[in-house]
Amino acid sequence: MDVVCIGEALIDFVSRQPGETLMTATQYTAATGGAPANVAAGLAKLGRQAQLIATVGRDAFGRKIEHDLQALGVHCLLRVDPEHFTTLAFVKQEVSGQHEFEFYPGAHDYLYPAQVSAEVITAARVLHYGSVSLRTDPARAATLAALRIARENGVVTSCDPNWRPHLWPDQETGLNVMRMAIARADVLKISRGDLAILAPECGDDFRAALEVAGFRGKLATVTLGRDGAWYCVGEREGRVPSPSVKVVETTGAGDAFVAALLDGLLAYDLSIEAIDDEALRAIIQRACAAGALTTTGYGAIPSLPDAVSLDALLRMMGTH
DSSP: OOEEEESOOEEEEEESSTTOOTTTOOOEEEEEEOHHHHHHHHHHHTTOOEEEEEEEESSHHHHHHHHHHHHHTOEEEEEEESSSOOOEEEEEEOTTSOEEEEEEOOGGGGOOGGGOOHHHHHTOSEEEEESGGGSSTTHHHHHHHHHHHHHHTTOEEEEEOOOOGGGSSSHHHHHHHHHHHHHTOSEEEEEHHHHHHHOGGGTTOHHHHHHHHTOOSSEEEEEOGGGOEEEEETTEEEEEOOOOOOOSOOTTHHHHHHHHHHHHHHHTTTOGGGSOHHHHHHHHHHHHHHHHHHTTSSSHHHHOOOHHHHHHHHHHHTOO
16 A cells, blocks of 8 residues: 555535635535545555555544545545534635635544554554644544554655634644644645744745644655645755636645646655655646646545646646
């Protein structure tokens, strides 16, 4: 197995009316989502073996999640919870294509440690996780158990901590959990906005901000939206642009970036420090292109690129 993802699987209801509030919007697209689920789907679309450990409700939405992921080739280790509904997220769209989430937490919080198998984790090359599943027990205990197994057995850990203020009782609790997630990552992807919340005093000094946030891993990437991404490996750092596309909405763009990033690192057998500057830049450029392509449609998983469309965009950019 290339990558095991652990955490939330949910349904995104994405407004199709830019500028409307969740009170006034009447048209939505329902799409399977949740950051770890999106990353697993993105990897599967790129031809990688991906597995998802998650909990869904015993309802139509839970069945939709399983159907959609299996149709892409994701190996689903889903517990079906008879007592809690599948988690829902309503996504408000700004005219710019940026989004804002409102969550209705359900079954995703009931990911149990018993769902985490040492055999599954140690058979993977990468364990990917976020910060949402660290919100509350039992999901927090399950995620930490998976991380402990991975770190004890040399499995590379990958993290994308997403700041979702509505999910936390107060900001400091949420930020402390994000720091805890970051501290356990070998590979980190974080948005400029989320990093600024963790280290507001650092501005765009990303290296200093990562130190404040507690990152001690091998590779960090800071996504900059339309401006591309910054990255560092040890003392090396760089910045790549993002291709210009017509943005419809941005749900899942960061997850597409992560999927393409991990796909690129896997091609080099995860020997991150040994990847030369040119190859490293190409990996980050490809990840930016994956994120950009995902913004051209509604809903994350339907818009995640496959290798053919991704490589076609890179050829148009003259970088492939």
